[in-house]
Amino acid sequence: MQKYLTLADGTQWIGTAFGDRSMTGAGQIVFNTGMTGYQETVTDPSYLNQLIAFTYPLIGNYGIDPTVNQATTLGTQAVIVHELADFSDHYTSRQTFDNFLATHHVPGIQGIDTRELTIHLRQTGTQAAILSNQPVIDFGATLAQIPLKQLAAQALPTALPTTQQPHIVIIDFGEKAAITQALQARGCQVTVVPATSRFNLIQAYHPTGILLSNGPGNPNDYQAVSPLIRQLAATYPLAGICLGHQLIAQAFGATTYQLPFGHHGLNHPVQLTATGQVIMTSQNHDFAVDPQSIQHTPLQITAIELNDGSVEGLRLPGQTVMSVQFHPEAHPGPAEAGQFFDHFIQQLNQPEVLANA
Ligand SMILES: NC(=O)CC[C@H](N)C(=O)O
Numbered sequence: 001m002q003k004y005l006t007l008a009d010g011t012q013w014i015g016t017a018f019g020d021r022s023m024t025g026a027g028q029i030v031f032n033t034g035m036t037g038y039q040e041t042v043t044d045p046s047y048l049n050q051l052i053a054f055t056y057p058l059i060g061n062y063g064i065d066p067t068v069n070q071a072t073t074l075g076t077q078a079v080i081v082h083e084l085a086d087f088s089d090h091y092t093s094r095q096t097f098d099n100f101l102a103t104h105h106v107p108g109i110q111g112i113d114t115r116e117l118t119i120h121l122r123q124t125g126t127q128a129a130i131l132s133n134q135p136v137i138d139f140g141a142t143l144a145q146i147p148l149k150q151l152a153a154q155a156l157p158t159a160l161p162t163t164q165q166p167h168i169v170i171i172d173f174g175e176k177a178a179i180t181q182a183l184q185a186r187g188c189q190v191t192v193v194p195a196t197s198r199f200n201l202i203q204a205y206h207p208t209g210i211l212l213s214n215g216p217g218n219p220n221d222y223q224a225v226s227p228l229i230r231q232l233a234a235t236y237p238l239a240g241i242c243l244g245h246q247l248i249a250q251a252f253g254a255t256t257y258q259l260p261f262g263h264h265g266l267n268h269p270v271q272l273t274a275t276g277q278v279i280m281t282s283q284n285h286d287f288a289v290d291p292q293s294i295q296h297t298p299l300q301i302t303a304i305e306l307n308d309g310s311v312e313g314l315r316l317p318g319q320t321v322m323s324v325q326f327h328p329e330a331h332p333g334p335a336e337a338g339q340f341f342d343h344f345i346q347q348l349n350q351p352e353v354l355a356n357a
Contacts, residue, residue, distance in 0.1 A: 019101030025078030037332020045174030048075030063093025173215025178331035212244025240323030282333025
């Protein structure tokens with residue numbers, strides 16, 4: 001069955017359907033350069049309403065391991081690959097990628113030169129796209145007909161912490177499971193609360209620290225949460241990852257902008273300004289904090305992306321407020337940026353470090 005990928009600029013690619021063959025998808029098209037990790041990528045809630053094109057030419061070859069999903073529902077609109085592996089082979093695999101996408105009602109297209117598509121997106125910039133079963137005649141009208149997805153609503157947790165471990169409350173804007181797991185692996189108890197939670201509710205969980213999660217969309221759409229973030233920062237050690245980082249920046253007066261094309265990959269070099277150390281990071285974002293705007297805030301830059309010089313980390317001197325644009329939880333990608341969690345947890349336990357920060 002043929003499938004049609006049409007971009008807002010009128011270019012069209014034709015390929016073969018996989019995943020949910022009858023479904024259509026529409027939204028912003030992004031390219032992901034990861035050579036592995038397709039399962040973590042398509043289950044990452046930050047890809048809500050985006051079409052993901054993988055530049056790595058063979059996708060699906062090690063199947064689906066149910067333990068590595070980053071969320072239980074898939075927000076991605078469509079998956080675009082060059083070649084879908086005909087069979088998958090790995091001892092942890094329980095399902096093919098094709099079948100997994102069909103189960104979650106996500107359409108796919110294969111047989112696309114995704115490297116040519118990526119060069120095109122790099123030259124023309126980020127834009128909307130449609131994956132359809134028929135050629136698109138009227139782009140705007142077809143786009144309007146394809147429904148947007150929503151993240152599954154999170155139930156409020158009822159249990160309170162029962163141990164002496166540090167207790168981190170994660171404010172959930174579309175959290176990846178790997179963030180909870182990274183904190184638990186470092187001896188923390190974790191409670192995840194919806195992003196709509198009020199300060200009093202968060203306080204009732206007696207947090208040792210707060211983490212603002214990753215999440216989809218434009219950070220400007222979340223400005224209503226800025227007062228809560230300032231209140232949290234004044235009361236608790238506060239960390240932010242990706243969208244959480246952008247929201248901390250906004251809460252303290254900085255602004256964000258849309259990148260010409262996003263950072264979606266596993267080998268983005270980032271330099272930490274304090275030590276000069278360069279780490280390889282997993283990234284998934286289309287927006288970034290404007291460095292000029294930071295000059296007029298109390299924030300300091302702690303990390304820089306070495307490919308394009310964009311801001312990758314912030315801190316608030318004198319307080320434990322720290323954030324990163326990249327993904328220290330990895331999944332997918334290299335784990336060396338996990339030192340961000342170590343640093344945050346260390347600061348929870350050493351308030352005297354704070355006084356000198
Ligand atoms: N992974 C994320 O949290 C992404 C943040 C934001 N949606 C962006 O695209 O920049």
